[in-house]
Amino acid sequence: MAQELKSINLVAPAFKGINTEDSPLAQDPSFAEVADNAVIDKRGRIAARKGHSVITTNKTALGSGTIRAIKEFDRSVGSNVILSVGNNKIFTGTTTLTDATPGGYTITADNWKIVNFNDKAYLFQASQAPLVYDGSSVVRLDSVAGAAGVVQGNEVLSAFGRLWVTGVSSNPSVVYWSDLLIGHDYSGGTSGSIDISKVWPDGYDEIVALAAHNGLLIIFGKHSIITYSGAEAPATMALADTVAGVGCVDRDTVQYTGTDVLFLAHTGLKSFGRTVQEKSLPISSLSGNITKDIIGALQAENTFFRSVYSPEEGFYLLTFVGQNITYCFDVRGTLENGSYRVTRWLSTGFSSYTREENGDLLIGTINGISQYTGYEDNGATYRFKYYSPSLTFGDSSRIKILKKLKPTLVGANNAAVFIKWAYDFKGTYATAEFTVGDQITGYYSDSEYTTVEFTGGALTNQRSLNTTGYGTSVVVGLEADIKGSQLSLQEINVMALIGKLL
Amino acid sequence: MAAWYDEIGKFLGSEAGAGSLAGLGLLLAQQGYKDIGDIGSQAYREMSGPDGLAQELRGMLEFQPYTVTTATGGQFGMQQDPTTGQMAYQMQMSPEEQAIQQQLLSQAQQMYGQAAMPTADREQEVFQRMMTAMSPEQERERLALEQRLAAQGRLGTQTAQFGGTPEGLTLAKAQEEARNTAMLNAMQFAGQEQMQQAQLGQGMLSGSYIPQAQLIAGLQPGMTGAEQRRASLSEQAKTYGETYATGLEALLQAGLGQAGIAGGFGTQLAGSALGGLFKKEP
Numbered sequence: 001m002a003q004e005l006k007s008i009n010l011v012a013p014a015f016k017g018i019n020t021e022d023s024p025l026a027q028d029p030s031f032a033e034v035a036d037n038a039v040i041d042k043r044g045r046i047a048a049r050k051g052h053s054v055i056t057t058n059k060t061a062l063g064s065g066t067i068r069a070i071k072e073f074d075r076s077v078g079s080n081v082i083l084s085v086g087n088n089k090i091f092t093g094t095t096t097l098t099d100a101t102p103g104g105y106t107i108t109a110d111n112w113k114i115v116n117f118n119d120k121a122y123l124f125q126a127s128q129a130p131l132v133y134d135g136s137s138v139v140r141l142d143s144v145a146g147a148a149g150v151v152q153g154n155e156v157l158s159a160f161g162r163l164w165v166t167g168v169s170s171n172p173s174v175v176y177w178s179d180l181l182i183g184h185d186y187s188g189g190t191s192g193s194i195d196i197s198k199v200w201p202d203g204y205d206e207i208v209a210l211a212a213h214n215g216l217l218i219i220f221g222k223h224s225i226i227t228y229s230g231a232e233a234p235a236t237m238a239l240a241d242t243v244a245g246v247g248c249v250d251r252d253t254v255q256y257t258g259t260d261v262l263f264l265a266h267t268g269l270k271s272f273g274r275t276v277q278e279k280s281l282p283i284s285s286l287s288g289n290i291t292k293d294i295i296g297a298l299q300a301e302n303t304f305f306r307s308v309y310s311p312e313e314g315f316y317l318l319t320f321v322g323q324n325i326t327y328c329f330d331v332r333g334t335l336e337n338g339s340y341r342v343t344r345w346l347s348t349g350f351s352s353y354t355r356e357e358n359g360d361l362l363i364g365t366i367n368g369i370s371q372y373t374g375y376e377d378n379g380a381t382y383r384f385k386y387y388s389p390s391l392t393f394g395d396s397s398r399i400k401i402l403k404k405l406k407p408t409l410v411g412a413n414n415a416a417v418f419i420k421w422a423y424d425f426k427g428t429y430a431t432a433e434f435t436v437g438d439q440i441t442g443y444y445s446d447s448e449y450t451t452v453e454f455t456g457g458a459l460t461n462q463r464s465l466n467t468t469g470y471g472t473s474v475v476v477g478l479e480a481d482i483k484g485s486q487l488s489l490q491e492i493n494v495m496a497l498i499g500k501l502l
Numbered sequence: 503m504a505a506w507y508d509e510i511g512k513f514l515g516s517e518a519g520a521g522s523l524a525g526l527g528l529l530l531a532q533q534g535y536k537d538i539g540d541i542g543s544q545a546y547r548e549m550s551g552p553d554g555l556a557q558e559l560r561g562m563l564e565f566q567p568y569t570v571t572t573a574t575g576g577q578f579g580m581q582q583d584p585t586t587g588q589m590a591y592q593m594q595m596s597p598e599e600q601a602i603q604q605q606l607l608s609q610a611q612q613m614y615g616q617a618a619m620p621t622a623d624r625e626q627e628v629f630q631r632m633m634t635a636m637s638p639e640q641e642r643e644r645l646a647l648e649q650r651l652a653a654q655g656r657l658g659t660q661t662a663q664f665g666g667t668p669e670g671l672t673l674a675k676a677q678e679e680a681r682n683t684a685m686l687n688a689m690q691f692a693g694q695e696q697m698q699q700a701q702l703g704q705g706m707l708s709g710s711y712i713p714q715a716q717l718i719a720g721l722q723p724g725m726t727g728a729e730q731r732r733a734s735l736s737e738q739a740k741t742y743g744e745t746y747a748t749g750l751e752a753l754l755q756a757g758l759g760q761a762g763i764a765g766g767f768g769t770q771l772a773g774s775a776l777g778g779l780f781k782k783e784p
Contacts, residue, residue: 188662195658239655
């Protein structure tokens with residue numbers, strides 16, 4: 001008697017993102033073991049990320065360097081200017097990178113932090129004289145008329161009507177603030193400093209980053225966090241809260257999401273999400289599903305961390321530049337365990353980010369400045385990968401014999417798709433390939449007499465692929481080279497026979 | 503009977519008798535003149551001569567040395583140097599009074615000395631004492647602020663506007679104001695103290711003369727007694743002199759009368775005799 005073919009429908013597979021923390025056997029099929037070059041799209045499906053389109057046409061000044069920081073200089077009069085750094089130079093512009101490095105000024109590193117403040121852009125990095133850009137030229141901050149007490153900090157924050165500078169190598173626990181609305185005066189007016197070396201809850205720490213949120217000045221140490229209230233009047237600001245054991249890895253991992261502040265700690269991505277509600281700091285873990293992976297990545301990182309928050313895309317990108325790994329956290333909601341849904345982008349070459357005022361996401365690469373748009377990486381394909389966790393179909397003791405895999409894809413025009421499966425945790429995958437046809441969207445009246453079919457928008461594509469082999473657990477994967485069209489994985493219907501007990 | 507006096511009369515009526523009478527009269531007048539001169543000499547001798555009334559009265563009115571002793575033992579003595587005749591008086595307080603006077607003078611000198619000293623050192627001393635008195639409270643305030651700032655995580659605050667924290671500046675200002683006030687108070691106190699020392703010195707100096715003043719005051723009754731005695735002696739001498747002079751004057755007046763009578767008689771007699779002698783016979 002023929003056995004019943006059991007259908008297991010993986011609806012919106014991996015819409016919960018990657019999970020490498022829980023046991024593969026016990027995992028919800030909504031997680032993914034691998035989700036590379038993927039995002040969670042607006043419908044909650046796993047989809048290919050967008051590519052980047054290089055804007056820069058003249059990167060002579062950049063040479064063989066890489067854009068290490070980008071910032072849009074917002075000014076009250078005139079067009080905004082994109083500032084970027086790389087190859088030990090300061091650039092203005094996007095299509096042509098114009099070297100704006102001050103004459104006679106030698107730059108030894110590209111780890112600049114750039115902030116807007118009072119119609120100027122300020123650039124700080126450790127052991128380097130700060131620079132300021134007023135829309136016409138970049139000059140040394142200490143050369144500005146009236147400049148006094150300028151410090152060479154590694155972190156700068158524009159908040160509460162002042163510039164806040166810290167990370168001075170000789171005073172790692174001191175925060176300096178400028179005079180009100182005067183970013184070049186650190187010894188006159190209402191400027192000042194605070195040495196928090198006696199405030200650290202663990203006795204000692206060093207300041208890594210600063211942030212301002214919900215009326216609080218947040219000071220991130222390497223393994224502590226201190227918040228001050230009343231920073232509008234720094235002379236009287238008072239300690240509001242301290243957190244021990246949680247700090248920030250790098251200043252460039254701190255991002256504001258409007259209602260929250262995200263930062264990378266040594267144990268993963270953290271936030272102050274509940275701080276406002278509970279008036280304390282029960283730090284929630286936002287990378288709980290990839291904790292070990294992210295810890296491993298940050299421990300192996302020896303170059304830069306870069307991050308960006310894009311409300312338009314709904315994600316927070318965290319890039320380990322030296323390892324060329326980017327984790328994409330979907331910030332539209334959290335899972336049951338409080339974690340964001342996360343996917344991974346590999347080998348993108350992204351080395352810096354900024355979000356423009358109009359919502360465009362600019363990316364720094366070795367090719368200059370790109371925009372996060374389209375579905376090609378500067379004209380090249382990139383591979384989208386999805387692998388499910390090990391599926392046991394509810395009974396890990398029985399053999400499963402896969403008969404068919406029926407993926408439902410949205411988009412993926414002309415893409416070569418590879419369906420993969422493997423049994424029993426083996427890394428050897430069987431593959432079935434198919435190419436999605438040329439799916440040109442046709443609209444009634446517009447395309448009536450052409451060769452296209454009338455469709456309702458994005459095209460869906462369903463295939464039924466025969467599979468082979470058997471095992472107690474099954475991993476199903478899908479890979480596709482993205483070349484110009486979006487791809488979303490709607491579902492995968494797995495048809496299997498349940499065999500005997502082992 | 504013709505008596506002998508008729509004979510005398512006849513003789514006197516003769517020229518010889520007249521001449522004799524005139525001579526006798528001149529002798530009587532001369533004797534009267536001479537007696538008056540003797541009376542003057544006697545009067546001078548009796549009144550102003552070496553052993554006369556004046557000499558006697560001088561002895562009677564000569565100064566009598568005396569000594570007054572007060573109830574507290576102070577003494578005042580007045581005497582005349584027997585050689586030079588110079589008057590000398592001595593005042594001597596009792597040993598207790600002298601000790602008090604010496605003590606008060608010494609203290610007055612000390613007070614005046616202190617009052618004359620520059621006040622800077624004293625000001626500093628008073629200021630230090632005031633600061634010492636204030637320092638525990640100031641330290642408590644400083645510690646309280648330190649704890650408050652530590653609790654607020656603001657110990658390391660440095661500002662261009664306040665130096666440190668506003669509270670720190672406020673406390674520092676308050677303490678500095680207290681310090682300034684203490685300094686001014688110390689200066690004022692030192693000045694007042696200097697004035698007080700001068701007043702004390704003055705009082706002690708004045709007090710040191712009180713035993714002397716009281717000694718002088720105590721002499722008054724004794725001096726009054728001595729004066730009364732001197733007045734009595736003076737009155738006695740005066741009375742003696744007046745009596746002596748009166749008797750002498752009576753004596754001299756009697757002598758003068760006698761001399762006048764003798765002189766007058768002799769003059770008349772001589773005049774009469776000489777008048778009859780040189781009368782022309784008709």
